[in-house]
Amino acid sequence: MEIVMSVAIGLLFMAAVYLMLSKSLIRIIIGTGLLSHGAHLLLLTMGGLGGTAPPVVADGVTVSDYADPLPQALILTAIVISFAVTSFFLVLAYRAYQELGTDNMELLRGTEDYE
Amino acid sequence: MSLVFLIFIPILAALFIPLLFKRLGQIHTGWFVLLVPAALFLYYATRLPSVMEGGTYVSELSWIPSLDIAFVAYLDGLSLLFTLLITGIGALVVLYSIFYLDKHREQLHNFYVYLLIFMSAMLGVVQSDHLITLYLFWELTSISSFLLIAYWYTRDRSRFGALKSMMITVFGGLMMLGGFVLLSIMGGTYSIRELIAQAPELAQHDFFIWALVLVLLGAFTKSAQFPFYIWLPDAMEAPTPVSAYLHSATMVKAGIYLVARLTPVFALSEVWMWLVAGVGLFTMVWASFFALKQKDLKGILAFSTVSQLGLIMSLLGVGAAAYHVEGAADTYLKYAAFAAIFHLINHATFKGSLFMIAGIIDHETGTRDIRKLGGLMSLMPVSFTVALIGSLSMAGLPPFNGFLSKEMFLTAMLSLQEFNMFSMDVWWVLFPIIAWIGSVFTFIYSLYFVFHTFAGKHQPEELPKQAHEAPIGMLISPVFLAALVVLIFFIPNLIGDWLVKPAVAAIQPFLYDSPQNVDIHVSAWHGFNTELFMTLGIFAIGGLMFWTLRKWQHLYDVYPDSISLNRLYDEMMLLSYGGANRFSRIYMTGFIRSYLVYMFSFMTFIVLLTLFLNEAFQIDFSNLAPIGVYEIVILLALVGATLTILGSKSRLTAIIALGAVGYSVALLFVIFRAPDLALTQLVIETISVALFLLAFYHLPQISRKEERMKFRFGNALVALGVGVTMTLVALSAHSQKSLPSISEFYKETVYKEAGGGNIVNVILVDYRGFDTLFEIAVLGIAGIGIITMIRLRLTKKEGQHENK
Amino acid sequence: MRTNDVMLQTATKVVTFIILMFAVHIFFAGHYTPGGGFVGGLLTASAIVLLMLAFDIPTVKKIIPINYVVLSAVGLLIAIATASASIVFDVPFFTHAYDYFDLPLFGETSLHSALLFDIGVYLVVVGVTMTIIQTIGEDE
Structure with missing residues (x-):
């Protein structure tokens, strides 16, 4: 399973990077969204997909075979952060569009006459 | 109350300042601030009697125990003296600032917050026994000084001066940190007291000389010694209370403090003695010479401060020489450290009052240009009296405290003849001679400051404002300091017993084991000796040169600006700006795509290289989870949705497909037994899609230009590289666990x-x-x-x- | 064109409360079973978002007159205060404590200082999510 997952993760990253390198602002944002999905799955796979029980100690009885809780905790924070970052990007994108009238990254260069 | 806690009281008080300023704006915020240093001063003063007997206080607050870093407040004679200076002068300066800064026009909350941060930082510097926290507070003083100099941040000169002081003092601070680290490596401890205890062993270490030089760089930059003094004149753009407080009485004395505090560690080295005494003395004569070139009242005072700091520094250097002389406590060398501390107190009193007078003149006449001023004596009689007392004390005339310490300074310089190491029998003569020349110029600029401002012809047409005496509140602090100037002349031994001797005992523990053993008696008259004739010579030559000042002052204009140290600083700054700019222009194209390509390529390269070098790429097929039908179906959906995004013509499709990817991930979380993640991901995905659609409303309509993205080979290559790298990382990360997971502990x-x-x-x-x-x-x-x-x-x- | 929202609005009135109840449940249960501050906060936020979809933002603002920026600030303060409270008890920063209590109505319950921290997390999540959505929604 891990090998299949690894390939899927690679695919997600590939698509994400390809989108992020495009000209359109909205594609870049979608790319970052995909990137965070890829990262979450990567973390999960790194910890191992084995484990037959969710990492919850029910009534103080510890089962030996839990899924690894640490990557899960890391991913949980990452999910919420990536939501905040994505929404920040979205607002940045449409404010830039409103102010500058384009979402084409080729035109949104800042350095040409910058002193 | 714990001493460590007391250090932080000003910073804690600063939290309330914005509130007080906003809610109680009709009362000047300074009145609340005044309570802090005044209360601290009174509290610390109660510690005087026992410290006078040689008692010390230690209090510790653990901060980062794993790195052995702690706040350690250590109160002995030296740190208590500085603490009293900081809180005492602080209270006077705050009082003065209440009348100096208008409560309606100025941003008082900023000002007082910075000032209180500075107060805490400075208390921390002089009380810390731990080198790392000492460094921390040290840099905090630089930062708060930066903020205070740039207080009127809309002025170009203010920002320039602030940046300059920051660049130079932080550079020195970093050097000092290096020195501290070397010290801790040599001694195996961060505690200054423990380092002092093992000083003889440290001196044998290879790093010793490096630590010495680095620490001195920190001290010299902070205390504005040659050639780093150039930041201090530019720092005069700060409001005058700040100049009086930071740039004359306290912060610039942090370097002095550091040298004094570490004298027991470094005094074993002759290099220390020569560097401190030599640089100090050279700074003194250089700055006193150039003080006469200044046209700005505060400029004169800035150079005078540099010069006086040099004087104190050189005394500390000579004081360190006492270590090398047998029975130094019985020779005249013993006067050096005493004179250093005594002059430090005196300087704080007379220079503080002079700065406040300069501020008053600026406030009441609208200018500080000494060429436009003159004849204010009859208009501002109180200010004139205070300025006269301060200046004459600075010049070294009786009956003011400056006379006493100036005499001791000459005594200490002459005492170098007792120090006959390295066949010094000829060269020591240079020290008293240079000291004498410096004193002559000090005498001249002191008179220049007071008489060119208050005597001579009044030029009302040159002044922006009608000159008149300052309000009474503004005069309280300078008058109080001027009264001290006179008072100390008459009771020097009281000050000596209470403040100076405990500090001297802390600087020279190798001579005295308790303050009572410091056998020094200050007297205004000690017979016809060399010092007296030198002083008379200073008055005679200095008076003559002041008389003819107008005839030779223009000689200063001959000195070309192009080879000054300021010019060097400006050129260096320009070069670093320009160079950095040209360099970054090479790769900063302005396209986000370029930057992402750099980052992704570099990341791929580094990760693959690491994997290759560590031979980390292995796949372990043994411990795999079984492949289930559900997983495969979901993964197929995930891949399908991803491909849809890549190929989609419209944004709406792309966003919905992104949502599909998100939900597939949530389902994967369910399968891989992560219920929390699944829940969170489901809700987040729902909100995200709503958010995308909301934001979508604001984004451009789907136009025909929004066709399929053109396939780009370069992009695809980078993307492929990243994808493959990530797959490899995922595989090898899963396949080998070099360390046991901490999850077991959690479980x-x-x-x-x-x-x-x-x-x-x-x-x-x-x-x-x-x-x-x-x-x-x-x-x-x-x-x-x-x-x-x-x-x-x-x-x-x-x-x-x-x-x- | 005026759309007919009656069905949506009626359903929302009921569903919102179910979601909110579930959010509260999942928040408090979080220490022992799946859930916690993050999920609870997000669920609460989604309930409010549902209200906003069914009605409109001014109406919802009238029903729930909360300044979400302040809410997130309060949450952060609670979190930091809980974390630093341990200093007062002379244990390292962020040390939590718990004990079992016999409460009326609930029976034996364990009370945690970690729950206080989680309340901070909950408030920040609700506050920030709603801030984002409300700000974007109100933008003309």
């Missing part, structure tokens, strides 16, 4: 020690609560950022910059 302790069942949530709120704390902070920041972008409408407006 074992979660129920018994953390009292929870859901390990993931317990990790979030308990085991790794710090991460969560910062994470919600980031969330908050993102929220604020969005509000800023939408509500505040930060659009580009022309001509908004004040300095265009």
Whole structure:
């Protein structure tokens, strides 16, 4: 399973990077969204997909075979952060569009006459 | 109350300042601030009697125990003296500032917050026994000084001066940190007291000389010694209370403090003695010479401060020589350290009052240009009296305290003849001669300051304002300091017993084991000796040269500006700006795509290289989870949705496909037994799609230009590289675990020690609560950022910059 | 064109409360079973978002007159205060404590200082999510 997952993760990253390198602002944002999905799955796979029980100690009885809780905790924070970052990007994108009238990254260069 | 806590009182008080300023704006915020240094001064003063007997206080607050870093407040004679100076002068300066800064026009909350931060930082510097926290406070003084100099931040000169002081003092601070680290490596401890105890062993170490030079760089930059003094004249752009407080009485004396504090460690080295005494003396004569070139009242005072700091520094250097002389406590060398501390106190009194007078003149006449001033004697009689007392004390005339310490300074310089190491029998003569020349110029600029301002012809047409005497409140502090100047002349031995001797005992523990053993008696008259004739010579030659000042002062204009140290600093700054700019222009194209390509390529390269070098790429097929039908179906959906995004013609499709990817991930979480993640991901995905659709409303309509993205080979290559790298990382990370996972610990302790069942949530709120704390902070920041972008409408407006 | 929202609005009135109840449940249960501050906060936020979809933002603002920026600030303060409270008890920063209590109505219950921290997290999540959505929604 891990090998299949690894390939899927690679695919997600590939698509994400390809989108992020495009000209359109909205594609870049979608790319970052995909990137965070890829990262979450990567973390999960790194910890191992084995484990037959969710990492919850029910009534103080510890089962030996839990899924690894640490990557899960890391991913949980990452999910919420990536939501905040994505929404920040979205607002940045449409404010830039409103102010500058384009979402084409080729035109949104800042350095040409910058002193 | 714990001493460590007391250090932080000003910073804690600073928290309330903005509130007080906003709510109680009709009362000058300074009145509240005044309570802090005044109360601290009174409290610390109660420690005097026992410290006078040689008692010390230590209090410790652990900060980063794993790195052995702690706040250690250590109060002995030396640190108590500085503490009293900081709080005492601080109280006077705050009182003065209440009348100096207008409560309606000035941003008092900024000013007092910076000032209180500085107060804490400075208390920390002089009380810390721990080198690392000492460094921390040291840099905090630089930062608060930066903020205070740039207080009138709309002025170009203020910002320039602030940056200059920051560049130079922080450079020195970093050097000093290097010295501290070397010291701790040599001694195996961060505690100054413990380092002093093992000083003889340290001196044998290879690093010793490096540590010495680096620490001195820190001290010299902070205390404005040659050639680093150039920041101090530019720092005069700060409001005058700040100049009086930071740049004359306290912060610039931090370097002096450091040298005094570390004298017991470094005095074993002759290099220390020569460097401190030589640089100090050279600074003294150089700055006193150039003080006469200045046209700005505060400029004169700045150079005079540099010169006086040099004087104190050189005395400390000579004081260190006492270590090398047998029975130094019986020779005249003993006077050096005493004179250094005594002059430090005297300098704080007379220079503080002079700065305040310069501020009053600026405030009441509208200018500080000495060429426009003159004849203010009859208009501002009180200010004149204070200025006269301060100047004459600085010049070294009786009956003012400056006379006493100036005499001792000459005594100490002459005493170098007792120090006959390195066949010094000829060269020591240079020291008294240079000291004498410096004193002559000190005499001249003191008279220049007071008489060119208050005597001569009044030129009302040159002044922006009608000159008149300052309000009474503004005069309290300078008059008080001037009274001290006179008072100390008559009771020098009281000051000596209470303040100076405990400090001297701390500087020279190798001579005295308690303050009572410091056998020094100050007297104004000690017969016809060399010092007296030197002083008379200073008065005679100095008076003559002052008389003819107008005839030779223009000689200063001959000195070309192009080879000054300021020019060197400017050129270096320009070079670094220009060089950095040219260099970054090479790769900063302005396209985000270029930057992403750099980052991704470099990341791929580094990761692959690491994998290759460590031979980390192995796949372990033994411990795999079984492949299930559900997983494959979901993964297929995920891949399908991803491909849809890549190939989609419309944004709507792309967004819906992104949602599909998100939900597939959530389902994967369900399968891989992560219920918390699945829940969170489901809700987040729902809100995200709603958000995308909301934002979509504002984005451009789908136009025909929005056709399929053109396939780009370069992009695809980079993307492929990243994808393959990530697959490899995922495989090898899973296949080899070089360290046991900490999860086992969590699993074992979660129920018994953390009292929870859901390990993931317990990790979030308990085991790794710090991460969560910062994470919600980031969330908050993102929220604020969005509000800023939408509500505040930060659009580009022309001509908004004040300095265009 | 005026759309007919009656069905949506009626359903929302009921569903919102179910979601809110579930959010509260999942928040408090989080220490022992799946859930916690993050999920609870997000669920609460989604309930409010549902209200906003069914009605409109001004109406919802009238029903729930909360300044969400302040809410997130309060949450952050609670979190930091809980974390630093341990200093007062002379244990390292972020040390949590818990004990079992016999409460009326609930029976034996364990009370955690970690729950206080989680309340902070909950408030920040609700506050920030709603801030984002409300700000974007109100933007003309």
